[in-house]
Amino acid sequence: MNMNSDISLIHSAQQHLKALLASQDLSAVLSELFEAYHTDESCRKIHDVLTQIQEIPPELLPEPLSFVDTVRLALTFIDKETLPMPHEPKAVELVGWLDLAMDDAEVVIVTGMNDGSVPAFQTSDMFLPDTMRQQLSEERKSSIEDNNRRYARDAYALSCILATRKHDPKRTHFIGSRRSIEGDPLLPSRLFFVAEDATVTKRVQRFFTEQDVLPKIKFIPPKGKPTVNFTLPKIPEHAGETITLMSVTEFKEYKKCPYRYYLKHRFKLQALNDNDRELDAAAFGSLIHQVLDSFGKNHALKHSTSAETIKTFLVSAFWKSIGLQYGDPLRPVVAIQAERAVKRLESFADWQAHWATKYEILETELQLEGDRFSLDVDGKAMFLRGQIDRIDRDRATNELVLLDYKTGNSADPNQHRNKRGEWVDFQLPLYYHLLGQHTEYSGFLRHGFRLGYIVLPSEVAKTGGKLTDWDRSMVLSAIEEARGIVRCIWNNKFEKVSPPPDDSGAFAAICNDF
Numbered sequence: 001m002n003m004n005s006d007i008s009l010i011h012s013a014q015q016h017l018k019a020l021l022a023s024q025d026l027s028a029v030l031s032e033l034f035e036a037y038h039t040d041e042s043c044r045k046i047h048d049v050l051t052q053i054q055e056i057p058p059e060l061l062p063e064p065l066s067f068v069d070t071v072r073l074a075l076t077f078i079d080k081e082t083l084p085m086p087h088e089p090k091a092v093e094l095v096g097w098l099d100l101a102m103d104d105a106e107v108v109i110v111t112g113m114n115d116g117s118v119p120a121f122q123t124s125d126m127f128l129p130d131t132m133r134q135q136l137s138e139e140r141k142s143s144i145e146d147n148n149r150r151y152a153r154d155a156y157a158l159s160c161i162l163a164t165r166k167h168d169p170k171r172t173h174f175i176g177s178r179r180s181i182e183g184d185p186l187l188p189s190r191l192f193f194v195a196e197d198a199t200v201t202k203r204v205q206r207f208f209t210e211q212d213v214l215p216k217i218k219f220i221p222p223k224g225k226p227t228v229n230f231t232l233p234k235i236p237e238h239a240g241e242t243i244t245l246m247s248v249t250e251f252k253e254y255k256k257c258p259y260r261y262y263l264k265h266r267f268k269l270q271a272l273n274d275n276d277r278e279l280d281a282a283a284f285g286s287l288i289h290q291v292l293d294s295f296g297k298n299h300a301l302k303h304s305t306s307a308e309t310i311k312t313f314l315v316s317a318f319w320k321s322i323g324l325q326y327g328d329p330l331r332p333v334v335a336i337q338a339e340r341a342v343k344r345l346e347s348f349a350d351w352q353a354h355w356a357t358k359y360e361i362l363e364t365e366l367q368l369e370g371d372r373f374s375l376d377v378d379g380k381a382m383f384l385r386g387q388i389d390r391i392d393r394d395r396a397t398n399e400l401v402l403l404d405y406k407t408g409n410s411a412d413p414n415q416h417r418n419k420r421g422e423w424v425d426f427q428l429p430l431y432y433h434l435l436g437q438h439t440e441y442s443g444f445l446r447h448g449f450r451l452g453y454i455v456l457p458s459e460v461a462k463t464g465g466k467l468t469d470w471d472r473s474m475v476l477s478a479i480e481e482a483r484g485i486v487r488c489i490w491n492n493k494f495e496k497v498s499p500p501p502d503d504s505g506a507f508a509a510i511c512n513d514f
Contacts, residue, residue: 049077068327098153101160106171108161113176115187119154121147158191176207232496233510235262240492248386248434251426251482254489259496260507271506278333285407287325288341288456289389291318292348292405296364296390305356310349315342340458344407347460355392355465359401362441363391368434375433375479377486388431390454391441399448400441402431403465409457413468416478426485428452428468429478451475 053065053073065073093105097118100108112118122130133146143149165171176188188207193200239262254261263269279287294317296302301313322330322338330338369385392401404413404427416425423429428451436442452467500513507513 045081046074046078049074049081052077066327098157101157104164106165107173108165108171109173109175110161111175113174113189113192115190118158118189119147119151119191121150155191155194232259232512233263233267235259235266235492235494238492239266240489240494243489244381245383245385246486248384248427248430251430251485252424254485255424255426256501257497257504258488258494260501260504260511262494263507263510269507269510278331279337281408284337284341285405287318287322288344288407289405290321291345292389293365296361302361303356305353307350307353310352311346314345314349318342318345343460344456344458344463347463348454348456351464358396359392359394361390362393362400363388365389366391366438368431368438373434373437375430375483375486377483377490380490382486384430384434386427386431386434388435391435393444397447398444399450400435400444401450401452401467402428402435403452403454404428404431406453406455407457408455409459411453411455411457411466413452413466416468423478423481426478426482429470429475430482432475433479 050070053070058064095103097110097112100110110118125133128136128144130147133144134148137144137146137149161172174189174192176192177186180186192203192207195203243266250261250265253264291314295310295314298313301310304310318338318341322334322341326334329335366388367385368388371383373385374381374383388402389405390403392403393399394401413428416423416428418424432445432449432451436445450467451470452465454465456463496511500508500511504511504513
């Protein structure tokens with residue numbers, strides 16, 4: 001097939017898929033794709049699983065399966081499936097015991113030759129004991145499987161294996177274990193003892209006679225720290241000189257480790273995971289942020305001092321938001337998380353009602369990005385972008401309060417500095433810097449400012465504002481240190497720190513942190 005026909009086939013498949021997806025019927029989508037493009041083994045397995053789901057009698061389901069539930073159920077079944085490896089002529093092939101009888105391999109090594117495995121037998125059955133199986137087979141002349149049939153089947157398989165390689169006995173090897181993984185003694189297969197008495201005696205002696213103890217192998221680990229034979233991704237030369245835009249949160253990442261900063265924010269590396277069955281911290285916080293933003297933009301409510309009125313709005317907005325994003329009904333674990341989020345919002349409403357007696361909300365989710373928002377570093381601009389969750393004003397003094405919502409239990413703006421007084425987080429100081437370049441709000445800053453968080457932790461009694469006591473000179477010192485970070489970036493300084501940061505996370509393997 002030439003390139004043009006390849007492109008035509010791909011385009012046809014894409015159009016076909018788009019048309020099917022419009023119906024939101026996953027089963028139809030994959031079934032139709034399989035019929036049209038059934039060259040992929042994985043697609044065949046998905047098709048088989050969906051066929052099984054379709055064949056479930058409706059009376060066994062309490063309610064029809066939704067699109068999302070169908071996907072989850074299919075993934076649960078497919079997760080247990082295996083795909084065969086492509087054929088490799090020089091490979092050692094692993095096959096099942098019963099498949100060996102017809103295998104034409106020159107050399108065969110059979111493992112697991114222990115009683116209970118070869119031949120397999122069943123000692124009990126709740127509904128059809130072995131004796132009843134035999135009687136039914138005899139009376140009805142049916143082929144109900146019983147221990148005698150299993151024995152005959154495995155004896156025949158063993159005879160075939162031996163007969164087809166009779167010219168050279170060394171081409172067939174049988175291995176049985178003396179003990180299980182748990183250390184329990186195991187018996188050899190009873191098929192070994194289907195012979196004349198003299199042969200059986202020799203085999204018993206050979207199997208049960210104590211063997212010479214093999215010398216113990218002592219493993220001597222290499223000296224020094226073990227290393228992984230892995231080359232770290234190389235950062236291009238002069239890479240930092242081309243960076244002209246940073247977010248306010250990037251400075252913290254660079255401070256932790258310049259190398260990991262580059263991997264995350266410039267190489268755009270991130271861990272992907274589609275196995276989540278509940279809301280992670282980011283998704284949980286994002287939902288609460290959305291609801292609080294809608295509250296801050298509601299001109300009729302954002303100045304309210306009635307906790308009950310605020311609660312009614314927040315709870316209603318939250319259930320609407322989570323329903324749109326995660327479906328209805330919610331998965332049980334997500335529903336539990338949603339109830340916990342509601343508790344946090346209700347506690348916030350109590351705090352907000354009291355706060356509103358002194359402060360008014362001017363803006364929420366203020367985007368600061370563009371040519372006018374920058375950090376001057378030695379006459380050269382590093383453009384910045386940020387988003388201030390909330391800006392409030394003290395009605396009495398016109399003082400501005402720049403606030404960031406936090407749903408973590410350990411959120412504290414004073415953690416912007418470590419115990420040695422060094423800046424490790426530059427988010428709030430850079431918010432102040434950017435707001436000073438905003439035409440609408442820069443004038444307010446001359447009346448004073450406060451920086452801080454509005455925290456909504458799991459311990460709802462601690463909900464409320466956490467403000468810093470930083471003065472202007474302290475904030476300017478953080479901004480000056482941010483300039484130093486820009487200079488390091490422009491000078492291409494992206495060294496990997498050691499020991500690694502506590503939250504190295506997804507980059508631990510890449511950076512050989514083990």
